[in-house]
Amino acid sequence: MQVYMDNNATTMTDPKVVEAMLPFYSERYGNPNSLHKFGTSVHLPLSKAIDQVYTGINAAESDDIVFTSCATEANNWVLQSVWIDKVLNSDKNHMVTTEVEHPSILATCKFLEEQGMKVTYLPVNEQGIVEAHTVRSFITDKTALVSIMWANNETGMIFPIQEIGEICKDKGVLFHTDAVQAVGKIPVDMQAVHVDFLSMSAHKFHGPKGVGALYIKDSQQLTPLFHGGEQMGGRRSGTLNVPGIVGMGKALELATQNIEATMALIRSKRDRLEDALLELLDDVMVVGDRNNRTPNTILISVRGVEGEGMLWDLNNALIGASTGSACASEDLEANTVMLAIGADSELAHTGIRLSLSRFTTDEEVDYVIEAFTAAVKRLRAISSSYAKVGPTPGGEAQACDLLYLHDKCD
Amino acid sequence: MAKDNLLGGSLWDAYSNKVTTLMNNPQHQGEITEEEAAAHGNKLIVADFGAESCGDAVRLYWEINPETDVIENAKFKSFGCGTAIASSDVMTELCMGKTVDEAVKITNIDVEKALRDDPDTPAVPPQKMHCSVMAYDVIKKAAGLYKGVDAESFEEDIIVCECARVSLSTLQEVIRLNDLKTIEEITDYTKAGGFCKSCIKPGGHEEREYYLVDILADTRRQMDEEKLAAAADAGALGDFEHMTLVQQIKAIDAVIDESVRQFLVMDGGNMEVIDIKSSDDNIDVYIRYLGACNGCASSTTGTLYAIESTLKEKLSQKIRVLPI
Structure with missing residues (x-):
């Protein structure tokens, strides 16, 4: 599929x-x-x-x-x-x-x-x-x-x-x-x-x-x-x-012509997908109140999984999605929207956007739930964010300062 | 911009098969525990580089034989894109079996080369070269932890462009030797700035200590100052041909005041120096006659010859005097 x-x-x-x-x-x-x-x-x-x-x-x-x-x-x-x-x-x-x-x-x-x-x-x-x-x-x-x-x-x-x-x-x-x-x-x-x-x-x-x-x-x-x-x-x-x-x-x-009915149809599939991902996965976050969102959109942040890596695995599963991750752009510049939301600089690198349409089917939603959770599982197994053995004392990494990226958007 | 750039190339199409294979199935992903290392009588070193908020992070595990300093086993964990995971994987492989001293000599360029399918085709597109740099940095960090020294002590030179590993001293030398004037020329000569572009100017993908724009401006300024200093020395030594224009005018005026003007004034005339133009073969001194000299027959023959030969003798054989 x-x-x-x-x-x-x-x-x-x-x-x-x-x-x-x-x-x-x-x-x-x-x-x-x-x-x-x-x-x-x-x-x-x-x-x-x-x-x-x-x-x-x-x-x-x-x-x-x-x-x-x-x-x-x-x-x-x-x-x-x-x-x-x-x-x-x-x-x-x-x-x-x-x-x-x-x-x-x-x-x-x-x-x-x-x-x-x-x-x-x-x-x-x-x-x-x-x-x-x-x-x-x-x-x-x-x-x-x-x-x-x-x-x-x-x-x-x-x-x-x-x-x-x-x-x-x-x-x-x-x-x-x-x-x-x-x-x-x-x-x-x-x-x-x-x-x-x-x-x-x-x-x-x-x-x-x-x-x-x-x-x-x-x-x-x-x-x-x-x-x-x-x-x-x-x-x-x-x-x-x-x-x-x-x-x-x-x-x-x-x-x-039947926009309320079409919206309800898309929204029900979107909400089912969103609910399933939030329920099946720990440490994920969806941006924005779903009642004030276009009914087809989910922007989900997956801790420990970099956006381009996630897109890669989804693409291997023949799923087309999108990320605002800097790594996935031609010029390595992080997406301004991700940075402007500002609550969490990790979102700039871990956000995945899934956007449905009136042609999206229930079978497709089921398939995406399965493939998405499998990709998160595989990439978190590789991820340093989920490693159990900590660094040797003195071997910790310095936190990253993304402020200069914010400056660029001013 | 040209035909090839009309469609933005797909990032992933430019990855080598090795990058793709290792992203899909990294060989050395995993962890080593204290217990495992201790069971082999080895020392465990775990080093982090980068952070999730930076967009990529890697954790490197080394199991080192304390007798021989050999890295007997290595593993990694990585938060990052496909190239970051593949680079970390190949870096981990390159460490194994080497002593710590040998391992610190592994560079990001070695990592990228090891990811190539054939020796002449880059493994990743230019903007992704950056991902291999972290693999290099974490090795230094681990080696520093093992030896109890600062990771920076392994760096002999200040690296300005980490992607292409071009040092500050190399850049300064290349700018001087080839009289480079633009960033594009620097990239053509050294490859610096040709990859993730962070080192070109502030505001790129990551913050840098040195930027090519500043290095170019500083080096050009130094070159100009040195040129002036050389000219000043030339003036002091009376080396007319290497003087600046101002010094040349002063020197000519001095000779004319001393040896020429008095004779012109005696006849009710005078002269002034208008301009000096230097070429490889000649230094042309343009003059204008004043007063009685103006229109005097001798001004284009005997007088002119006298002025020119005086300047030739006292300053340079290249001088030609041209009245206007």
Whole structure:
């Protein structure tokens, strides 16, 4: 058996989505900007996809949802264009974000800091979220933008977007949320929250890769990132990714039409997996209150077992999971989320993320419970953390100071 | 960046088969108890290096024959990734049968080489070379415990890049001899900084005592100071060709004041030194005539010859005088 438990990284494209996309490759391949019938004949399916996306997040008619190539593009667009619109061309110079954002936010912030933007990176509490009152206290007269994720990719923890939105509205500050891990996983209702900009990505909810969108409240000003062919009403140039947009619409419809029931289904499997691991294994810890988590995510710390080693054993068992361990990254840099949670520096090296989907089966959950516990058993047998014979006096190791890694995230 | 780098390579694909095999099934993983060591009449040494909070930790067990100092049995325990476990395993194997003095000579490079499938292909990708360093450090720790000395006493030199084992003195020498100006050049010449990159500048994977950026800056500064000191000596010795530009101007002005200017002034003229340009073959002194010299026929013939030959005689045969 092989089991995919890395659905926060990407998901399987739902075969129903692929089926909806297929006609738009070799049959209905016209460019929607063309005047002839090859082009115009794709307008109807595109309109349908647009409707599906508006419905999926309950956007109003007066709002824009502009399709992009991915959420990274949407995130870059908001941050870079707010810099142009509100900082270069007005008297603001500041934005607020969190330490645990996706790299497409954090790296863009670093880039804007080099251009002269002042950025406040808010810390998270031991639950891994930013509290709304913290956001309020860091907004100043100079603040142009608050950018805070809806749900975290590593922990699944859901941020208080409604409260933060109200604070931003009160203070007259633009509010952007990277909702990549929320849209399609939990209810997202744009008429119930005050959000100016929202980024999303199709491949996180069983849609295709290479397509995302930016929601823009009330069609408000935001200088385009891409200039050219005046597509998307001039907001985002580039020939429309017709199969991608059709696929995204279909995928969001499938993910949201019975979202409460789908969430309950995924949650029951996730909770069973989490409960089993917590019961079968000593010295393990799961990050964050499960009632405030996306229903598919578990971030579990396994004492004495390094994350990459654990992934290795899971991979040998044909299970795909993820770790924030520095050892598993190309550049040996520890994951900022793990460090920002801060309660336990060991978590930076022992955290394993299991993320389920609506396609995860009970058999797969059973298999993962078995393989996970077997891997922990094998690696703990090798682990120095579980050795019985202590070091010769004087042979003890010095504790490690991870502070310098924290400094790097400031 | 080029075609090969468009897709981030998979870390695990770059592991040798030996690394994979030993990670899946380490041969020397385990513990040795005091009782077992005592039963063989041997001394048990247990040394730790690293910690779980650092991301990797290893515990090394040596059973040493006190008569011969030979490590008769060795085991390890490791908290770490695949390469850390495989490195610890091969390090433990390399220790066995050696005396403690022989074992301290094992380096992380020996450990990495022992993990290779073929001699010319690295066993681990560059950023994982770091994992083998801990295997080396724990040997020093164990040997220090056995001999009752500090582990650092086994280190003859200050190691700046632990992955490639490049010492401070080597780096300073290579920078000087090859006139290196960038970190990339240092990595090309010595391999230092080419692996986990911690030693390049502060803020990397681990904190270091010495960083390549500082060593480069300090060595370059020393080289500049030495160059100036040499020039100052040249000035003091009257070695015109090795003087700095300022010293050369002063020396030329001094000669002109002493031997030339008075004759020009007598005829209602004067001159000034504008610039000096040195090449391998010539030192070109650019001058400008003032007053009556300006436009005087002799200024491009006899007078010019007189100025040039005076400077040649007193300062350097390479001098050419060029009026502008």
